[in-house]
Amino acid sequence: ENQEKIAEYKKQHRKNLPAGIYQIINKHNERVYIGCSTALKRRFRNHKRHLRKNEHDNKHLQEDYNKYGLDAFEFKVVEGYDCDTPFEVLEKREQTIILESHLKGKEVYNINVKIGSLNNG
Numbered sequence: 322e323n324q325e326k327i328a329e330y331k332k333q334h335r336k337n338l339p340a341g342i343y344q345i346i347n348k349h350n351e352r353v354y355i356g357c358s359t360a361l362k363r364r365f366r367n368h369k370r371h372l373r374k375n376e377h378d379n380k381h382l383q384e385d386y387n388k389y390g391l392d393a394f395e396f397k398v399v400e401g402y403d404c405d406t407p408f409e410v411l412e413k414r415e416q417t418i419i420l421e422s423h424l425k426g427k428e429v430y431n432i433n434v435k436i437g438s439l440n441n442g
Contacts, residue, residue: 338362340402342415345430346395347385354382354430355419357411359404365396382430 338360345354345368358364368377369391377383386394399418402411419431 338404340404340406340411341398342400342402342411342418344395344397344399345382346397347389347393348395349389349393350385350428352381352385352428352430353422354379355399355415355422356431357408357415359406359408359411361398368396379430385430 339362340357340359341361342355342357343361343364345356347353356364356368371377372383372386372391375383375387377386400414419429423429423432
């Protein structure tokens with residue numbers, strides 16, 4: 322019974338945190354970080370916190386943040402999904418968008434251009 326209450330609480334809480342695919346756009350050079358989350362608002366807060374602390378996993382995004390500051394970046398939802406969308410579905414779509422963006426010639430923080438591999442850090 323307790324597990325059911327916990328599950329219901331989490332479900333209700335997530336309704337306020339929609340899922341989706343997002344971009345962090347550098348307004349100075351138009352380079353883009355593409356990500357996905359089952360809780361977008363929380364994910365945006367986490368990105369900002371890690372950037373402020375100089376601890377972001379993506380070193381290129383961190384370098385540009387250190388150079389330009391938070392005001393140089395736009396956090397934007399690209400595709401919204403229901404809060405109960407499985408992470409695997411979001412992740413697959415995220416990978417597709419990253420590759421499509423790269424193939425269209427956009428500079429994407431997620432891709433190490435030298436070796437052409439995905440870098441989700």
